[in-house]
Amino acid sequence: MRFPLTSFITVLLLSVSAMALNVARTDTADKKPPHPKVCDPNAKGKDLEKRQYDAVADFADLFLFKQDVRAAFDKYVPGEYIQHNPFAEQGRDFAIEVLTGGVASGIVSTNLTFFVGNGYGLMHYKSVFMNTTYAIVDYFRFKGTCIVEHWDVLQEITGDEPNPIAFF
Template sequence: MRNLVIAILAVSFLFNCNSFSKEEKNRKLVLDFYKLALVDHKHREAAELYLSEDYKQHNPHAATGRKAFIDVFDEFFKILPNSSFEIKRSLADGDLVAVHVYMKPDPTHKGHAVVDIFRVEGDKVVEHWDVIQEIPENPKNENTMF
């Protein structure tokens, strides 16, 4: 009986470790993608390395697909070459990874709080959702958005 309990605990431990490492792998993949694409402004390279060809976009202002991502950020960085993205935190839950980001269109702008949610399949980002909130000039409280 004792051996059975030890075996069950070992299998449970291995399953939990495997799940954890898969989530951490997904989180690392998304953070590597985000840093290269947006922080370092190397969106073309990042798209080729990390996005699936049929990358599904849920932002209603952007088309779907890897090429559409490249086109959007070609234009974005052309219009806003001094934009910055600062990753504040990230969370992983299974195949989903959320990134909380401070985005500034230029150094003088108060910026936006952004939450990007990515779905990972295998070793590629396959889906994306986002929520973007402008940082107000006169907030009603002293708490930051980060």
Template structure:
């Protein structure tokens, strides 16, 4: 008897999102977007336009301006057709960066919808706990 609580669909959804982080976001490969994200992708980030073309444009801009940027995944969760990823974005090696949580909805094997929240990381904090 397996103790793994995730369904095969949930495992596939999580793998899709984590592979997208590796092959699209960390690689900053705008051409790889179509392998992971639906053409009618619904974007809720208020800084990026709807659909895949604005996302591709953003990736090309980031690759040009900050080619050392990384998206360091700290934890991920899956629940049915939703995947949540908590990660650390750094634009260059010594950047404090942001703590980010992305929520993705998967449909027909592709990322169909995206929400995110992010927090700038301060140089000091009254709290001794890491945001990660």
């Protein structure tokens, strides 16, 4: 039964996967309308890498910590989405459906670092799901400031690794 759970976890974590559940949001009346600005697939210029860095930072915040899968995808993955996870279907709709289900299942993420350069972005973080801990890397390709392609790598952390700094 190990493989099906691993496959499910992989699909569940297929995009900048993982969030923290059980956070009650009672301050919605004080908030501005959610994320009105959308990425720009035609963005160019000297500041493009900085804008892509800002996009990954905001995407990670929306997706991993605020647990708003729909807002993250609507803002940064508004159209084309090529998926390289072998257990995932192509396109953003499948990703949104599976990842939204992950929020409801109680994924908690920490230890986020991210990098951007040459039209690509990378997020590395720790997620706990169903009492199993994973080190995850999500790797994105940009078109302008929009995420259009995704790869991921996931390693289970058992706590028995001989290298104490193996993952982070």
